[in-house]
Amino acid sequence: MDLTDLVRTSLGAPEAEIAEQRVEPIHHPTGMLSTAGLSRVRGTTTTGRTWSFVVKSIHSVKHWPGLDTVPKELQDDFIAGFPWRTDVDAYLADEPLPEGLRLPRLYHLDDLGDDRLVAWMEDVDACAKPWDLDRYRTAARLLGELAASRPAAPGTNLGLHAVYQGPTLHLFIPTLADPATWRHPLLPGPDDPLRADLLTVAEYFPALLAGLDRLPFTRCHGDASPANLLVPMDGSAEFVAIDWSWGCPTGIGFDLGQLLVGQSHDGVTEPEDLPAIHETILTAYSDAIGTDASFGYIGALLVRSLFTAIPVERLGEDPTPELADLFRKRIGLARFAVELFTRHVRPHLA
Template sequence: MGTLPVDEHDIAAVTARLAGVGAESVTLAAVDYAWGSPATAGLWRAEVAHAPTPPARSFVKLLRHPRLWPRLELIPEGPPRDFFLTTFPWRFELDMALSGIAGVLPDGMRMPQLRHHEHFDDDHICLWSELVDERTGPWSTDELGRAAYLLGRLAARRHEGAEVNEQLPEICRQLPRGAALRYLVEGRVLVGASAELADDDLWAHPAMMQAVATTGDHDLRGDLLAMLDLALPVLAELDRLPQTFAHGDASVQNILICDGEDDLVVIDWGFGSLLAVGFDLGQLLVGPMHAGLTPASEIRAIDAVIFPAYLEGLADEGYAVGADDVRFGYLGSLFARSVFTALPSDELASSTVTGDELALLTLERVRLTRAMLDLTAPVIKARLGFPAPTRVEGPR
């Protein structure tokens, strides 16, 4: 079966069929989304008027094969693109939902109910799930600590060799340890971010010059380029640590607080390979900052809460692993994944964000980049046996 165009009319027709009503009774509201995932083709909230049986509301997600990703040109042609197109797990969210992962979650976490999935063609699968009432706004430090504790328990349950891992999608068991993080680092970081950081135009942009002047952080560019050489040694060291199957993208956008319930709702599983214990803490730490919900100045206060909470979660599941190993798994993964990609390169190179908004975004991302570098660099240097960095604490 060949690829067919899939649009809102197709989504509405299936929604109506599932509800036993006519298509005119279905209202779809597109969900605003930062379209970074190659697999996500669309998100909607579906409302069904006069539905004979509940539920009347669903969250709808359209998955697509990465060959249809509008930004495919970012992947170089030849072997890199061929590898991407043949290995990217574009239907991973569905596979995880069908794997029984909901039964592995510790008390206090749950998955939204998957109500239906539809294969439109070989390149499109659509998911209809429970529409949860997500609470918006910042998380408290205590809430982040609770999430870290539960992520620790989840990681312990899914440690390398655990019987529950036999239920995971086949791709998870095929990939070597650290493969998902290594793929991101070798492409997005060592190719993409490396070129961006070396680009004089990025640093000469008025918003970037203003941010550097405001913070006084004139060493940031040089420090980033110097530390970039440690990305591959960090990956090698991460692969030697105890491994677990993590959530993979445990930001506050994917671990949801919902009105009227105590459980955290887990969505959008990512990074299907084994990863170093502690991996999920990196996204839990900086996800709120990427989303503009929490200032970079809070990074150490949050770190001081989520790290011991995660250790407690591991211990409560009886998973014995050294705190130093967990610390490096956490901060080494954060270093490799996020330190070099936080600057708003796309926004600075385009006109999607302008004026005061761009200036504020750039200023906060400069602060976030420095905060992550200051947090991770001493741990990286010590673990790899390098002399202590000449500069650890940057401007605030």
């Protein structure tokens, strides 16, 4: 790969020459099992023009440093089934998208062998303004149009079953069932109703998964949080959709879960703002797809995100004011998710 050629292509300047270049690491969550590295390679040309690429290194989870945490007898199936290259495959396929949604430009893909890839992609100049309800509404509408355009054969939501049968059942439920966990100063105490509510919802998960498997299936983005729906400053689209994931068909409504919880996970959304966001995105998505998507949306949200709403993996950190504020918001998210279960899901499972 010739970096000069990539710069010339990205700038549309066949005579461009690189004057200086630098590499800047980009923070990414440690839970991204197939992401080996993320960085920004940028610089200037001899004529003073700036250029920049996002460089994403991905690999099969057989290279994941935490593979030993998966039981030996499950590792082969885990490696075979994990959709480590879904994001890159979405860029290579370049399927039609609803008007207003586009992919980042993929300039080059290095195949390093042994299930390791390095993608050189457009560095989108994105608007940093906070999301308002209009932006949530537009995103949900486009996600509904995306789902409507990509129907899939009915089946089993393999990803949700794997989440439940793996970390939820064996790690998160036991941790949050333990009264000792709730005695931590960042949590509201073992007698708080939230602990009992979470365990009640967990009892319904097998029936909930069976109900989700009966929904119409579609292909989806898979991780449609606001952080992955960039608003380009050049006006080339409403959103540039990055970090496609999941890799298997899902029931309608699936993408709304990450749209709701994404900024709560990032510590941005106040709990009291969640009801308005919920109503806005559910209405816009359901109108776009032509049917009520509430069961698929809320059901998938519960299985995927309810037991990770409270970041128990951070209980060992110093309880700073910033961490306390994050826990406040994430606990508020968990309470709201339980409320959604009570109102929208439990009546269908009685």
